[in-house]
Amino acid sequence: MTRIGYARVSTIDQDLDQQLSKLKAEGCAIIRSEKISGGSREGRDELATVIEFLRPGDELLVTRLDRLGRDTRDVLNIVHECEQRGAFVTVLDPHVTTRGDMGHMVLTVLGMVAQMERRFIKERQREGIERAKAKGVYRGGRQRFDRSEICRLYQNGIGPAAIARLVGCSRMQVYRIVNEQEVHHTKMA
Structure with a gap:
């Protein structure tokens, strides 16, 4: 065991x-x-x-x-x-x-309790954001990673795992950012 x-x-x-x-x-x-x-x-x-x-x-x-x-x-x-x-x-x-x-x-x-607690937290967060927007003080969440840097590294042939280690994020986040960028460029073309 x-x-x-x-x-x-x-x-x-x-x-x-x-x-x-x-x-x-x-x-x-x-x-x-x-x-x-x-x-x-x-x-x-x-x-x-x-x-x-x-x-x-x-x-x-x-x-x-x-x-x-x-x-x-x-x-x-x-x-x-x-x-x-x-x-x-x-x-x-x-x-x-x-x-x-x-x-x-x-x-x-x-x-079930943990899931309910998570829903309550999200609801309170949403209400707080709405109040902050109404007061004009909400700026949105901060970006944790330089998305353009991740895309540049990827375009230079560096693999997602290596990028994740360099930037300090997960491989899945690298894939998401690269895919978002590719979708954005496709729409612009």
Whole structure:
């Protein structure tokens, strides 16, 4: 049996250290981490790698359920995939495991609460943006990456993985930016 840790934060300026420390303290032989939104599974390559690596009797550990996913259906699908491989999922805070029937119920409820919380946050954020726009003080979110630099590097033959490392973003973000640029140029032609 191998204990495999998975850590995730949503943005590149967030820190993974606390999650990594907790997973190491729990005896995880392998820990994979990524900096990407948990709103969907798209682009979460490290999570896919972890699930693919799981063998019967292995245990996937996360510090909190929202590190696994923000959508209840997504979380339950991930748990199901792990169980199809004969592995278990354990959440450290609060401590819940899928080794027993009660763990499944608790994970489902926690997933639903996390999803509701995310909806409430988005609603409050949207309301705040509307108020700021009405006052004329809203400027929009800041761009985290120089999109033109990413496109220039790509056009110079540098691969998406290398660009992602240079700029500090995910490979999927590089693909999105390059595709957006190509669509924009196609429309302009």
